[in-house]
Amino acid sequence: xxxxxxxxxxxxxxxxxxxxxxxxxxxxxxxxxxxxxxxxxxxxxxxxxxxxxxxxxxxxxxxxxxxxxxxxxxxxxxxxxxxxxxxxxxxxxxxxxxxxxxxxxxxxxxxxxxxxxxxxxxxxxxxxxxxxxxxxxxxxxxxxxxxxxxxxxxxxxxxxxxxxxxxxxxxxxxxxxxxxxxxxxxxxxxxxxxxxxxxxxxxxxxxxxxxxxxxxxxxxxxxxxxxxxxxxxxxxxxx
Amino acid sequence: xxxxxxxxxxxxxxxxxxxxxxxxxxxxxxxxxxxxxxxxxxxxxxxxxxxxxxxxxxxxxxxxxxxxxxxxxxxxxxxxxxxxxxxxxxxxxxxxxxxxxxxxxxxxxxxxxxxxxxxxxxxxxxxxxxxxxxxxxxxxxxxxxxxxxxxxxxxxxxxxxxxxxxxxxxxxxxxxxxxxxxxxxxxxxxxxxxxxxxxxxxxxxxxxxxxxxxxxxxxxxxxxxxxxxxxxxxxxxxxxxxxxxxxxxxxxxxxxxxxxxxxxxxxxxxxxxxxxxxxxxxxxxxxxxxxxxxxxxxxxxxxxxxxxxxxxxxxxxxxxxxxxxxxxxxxxxxxxxxxxxxxxxxxxxxxxxxxxxxxxxxxxxxxxxxxxxxxxxxxxxxxxxxxxxxxxxxxxxxxxxxxxxxxxxxxxxxxxxxxxxxxxxxxxxxxxxxxxxxxxxxxxxxxxxxxxxxxxxx
Numbered sequence: 001x002x003x004x005x006x007x008x009x010x011x012x013x014x015x016x017x018x019x020x021x022x023x024x025x026x027x028x029x030x031x032x033x034x035x036x037x038x039x040x041x042x043x044x045x046x047x048x049x050x051x052x053x054x055x056x057x058x059x060x061x062x063x064x065x066x067x068x069x070x071x072x073x074x075x076x077x078x079x080x081x082x083x084x085x086x087x088x089x090x091x092x093x094x095x096x097x098x099x100x101x102x103x104x105x106x107x108x109x110x111x112x113x114x115x116x117x118x119x120x121x122x123x124x125x126x127x128x129x130x131x132x133x134x135x136x137x138x139x140x141x142x143x144x145x146x147x148x149x150x151x152x153x154x155x156x157x158x159x160x161x162x163x164x165x166x167x168x169x170x171x172x173x174x175x176x177x178x179x180x181x182x183x184x185x186x187x188x189x190x191x192x193x194x195x196x197x198x199x200x201x202x203x204x205x206x207x208x209x210x211x212x213x214x215x216x217x218x219x220x221x222x223x224x225x226x227x228x229x230x231x232x233x234x235x236x237x238x239x
Numbered sequence: 240x241x242x243x244x245x246x247x248x249x250x251x252x253x254x255x256x257x258x259x260x261x262x263x264x265x266x267x268x269x270x271x272x273x274x275x276x277x278x279x280x281x282x283x284x285x286x287x288x289x290x291x292x293x294x295x296x297x298x299x300x301x302x303x304x305x306x307x308x309x310x311x312x313x314x315x316x317x318x319x320x321x322x323x324x325x326x327x328x329x330x331x332x333x334x335x336x337x338x339x340x341x342x343x344x345x346x347x348x349x350x351x352x353x354x355x356x357x358x359x360x361x362x363x364x365x366x367x368x369x370x371x372x373x374x375x376x377x378x379x380x381x382x383x384x385x386x387x388x389x390x391x392x393x394x395x396x397x398x399x400x401x402x403x404x405x406x407x408x409x410x411x412x413x414x415x416x417x418x419x420x421x422x423x424x425x426x427x428x429x430x431x432x433x434x435x436x437x438x439x440x441x442x443x444x445x446x447x448x449x450x451x452x453x454x455x456x457x458x459x460x461x462x463x464x465x466x467x468x469x470x471x472x473x474x475x476x477x478x479x480x481x482x483x484x485x486x487x488x489x490x491x492x493x494x495x496x497x498x499x500x501x502x503x504x505x506x507x508x509x510x511x512x513x514x515x516x517x518x519x520x521x522x523x524x525x526x527x528x529x530x531x532x533x534x535x536x537x538x539x540x541x542x543x544x545x546x547x548x549x550x551x552x553x554x555x556x557x558x559x560x561x562x563x564x565x566x567x568x569x570x571x572x573x574x575x576x577x578x579x580x581x582x583x584x585x586x587x588x589x590x591x592x593x594x595x596x597x598x599x600x601x602x603x604x605x606x607x608x609x610x611x612x613x614x615x616x617x618x619x620x621x622x623x624x625x626x627x628x629x630x631x632x633x634x635x636x637x638x639x640x641x642x643x644x645x646x647x648x649x650x651x652x653x654x655x656x657x658x659x660x661x662x663x664x665x666x667x668x669x670x671x672x673x674x675x676x677x678x679x680x681x682x683x684x685x686x687x688x689x690x691x692x693x694x695x696x697x
Contacts, residue, residue, distance in 0.1 A: 035534035104522035127559035130533035
């Protein structure tokens with residue numbers, strides 16, 4: 001690579017770091033969304049605005065074009081899955097906008113529905129917000145186009161008892177790796193988390209995918225989706 | 240119309256009594272006639288015997304006198320003497336026998352007088368003459384007079400006998416006629432009674448027995464739980480009252496049962512709604528507040544790091560986890576948000592026994608039905624893990640003809656008794672409150688199958 005190109009690339013990365021990620025927040029609880037906004041402002045994000053329901057959020061997104069949207073799944077008027085539906089619309093209208101869905105409880109179907117909309121998505125329990133460092137890291141991953149899935153949800157899928165358990169073929173270590181992969185971590189992320197070399201993780205991942213008969217892919221998001229779908233699918237015999 | 244049946248029964252019984260009674264009266268009259276006729280026959284026989292006796296004695300007189308006159312020997316006069324001695328008593332007896340009839344009495348008196356005259360005016364003088372001069376007594380004239388007198392007595396006796404026989408025949412005919420009448424009357428009475436009893440029986444059957452039987456059958460159906468049965472109100476009097484009362488009772492029972500069912504459904508719905516509300520309050524109220532409080536703590540900490548604040552924040556985090564568990568136990572949010580399919584799959588994922596879920600529909604159903612389905616499966620999974628020692632639970636839910644059919648079966652040890660398991664009773668109550676059916680089959684050693692059918696039209 002020519003020297004000048006490298007300088008321009010570094011400059012771009014620096015500019016990106018300097019220009020803060022622009023965020024929109026939607027939650028019907030004023031205190032929570034203001035607390036979240038203040039946390040993000042302190043942590044180097046630019047909060048473009050907050051919304052109390054899906055409609056306001058869609059207006060905000062269409063007006064401001066945020067890079068990242070944080071949305072509560074349950075909002076007025078129906079207190080059902082308005083946030084999920086809004087996320088669907090945003091992903092359709094602005095595929096480049098990353099979406100992090102917050103939920104009061106974990107639900108596999110909702111997570112899968114969101115993950116199916118493409119990369120740059122995350123699904124977290126609302127209470128994860130309180131583990132600030134981990135939460136901010138998740139936000140950055142999603143904003144960068146990565147995927148984040150709540151560990152509680154992954155644990156529920158991995159821990160589920162199966163009649164003929166294909167996961168029984170996995171070693172304890174492989175199970176740990178599988179869980180972290182399902183949470184949306186890259187091989188490097190898994191390696192950091194387990195304090196092992198990235199190469200070791202790669203070996204584990206290849207072994208897991210072979211044992212579970214899953215396609216190998218370099219795309220982290222597609223890998224997450226495949227693993228989640230697989231875990232959910234073997235559960236209710238829909239494979 | 241009150242008293243209608245009783246009056247009819249009384250009337251029919253009275254009619255039957257009159258008919259049977261008159262038959263017996265006719266029979267009694269006839270028996271009386273026969274007895275009179277028999278009495279007459281006996282009387283006639285006595286008269287005839289007496290008359291013949293007199294005739295024989297008269298013959299004895301004539302033949303004794305003749306033999307004596309011819310032979311002149313005293314020993315031939317013995318029959319005459321015996322007859323002469325007996326005749327006064329015999330004729331007197333005859334007169335007494337026929338004393339009831341003036342004509343016959345006249346004849347008897349005539350016989351008596353003739354006999355007396357025969358003896359006094361003819362026979363005794365003849366015998367005396369014969370003792371003096373047998374030849375004069377043997378004259379033709381003397382013999383002829385005797386014969387004529389005897390003939391005259393006989394003639395009167397014959398008249399008496401003939402008349403008596405005539406009387407007897409008349410009496411016989413009369414009694415025959417009475418007997419014939421009695422036979423006819425008895426036949427008519429018998430036929431009438433048979434017809435009347437037959438008619439009465441048919442009437443009783445139609446008016447009382449059949450309606451009572453129909454009502455009894457309906458009562459059985461009612462007891463078996465079919466509250467829609469009604470009796471046709473076609474009876475009379477008390478029977479109609481009975482039928483109407485039965486129908487009123489069935490209607491009241493149906494209304495009361497519907498009230499109870501509606502009330503049960505309301506209670507279940509209200510309880511579900513309350514739990515749903517509590518779950519929302521926990522998730523959207525308390526959880527949000529805790530999260531924002533924790534954020535506040537984190538914000539303070541960012542300005543001035545303190546180890547104590549770290550502890551507070553961590554405590555709040557674990558409280559949030561507990562809160563989420565509690566909220567899920569109260570009401571599964573996924574049921575309201577995703578419906579039966581996602582909710583059952585969540586139950587299966589969290590089940591201690593491997594469970595396979597097949598839901599043949601994705602449509603949303605009324606909340607009470609979704610809740611009932613969820614709790615049935617939840618309880619079944621808990622039982623399979625706790626009691627049944629099952630290795631797998633198969634859950635099938637599908638909709639056919641507006642009916643949600645849910646079957647949960649495990650391969651455990653079976654022997655579950657819905658009467659003793661309070662969990663199963665509660666589920667049965669919940670399903671029945673929605674008008675559904677709940678069947679538990681749990682033969683020992685052959686697993687447990689719960690079959691639930693719920694009407695979707697709510």
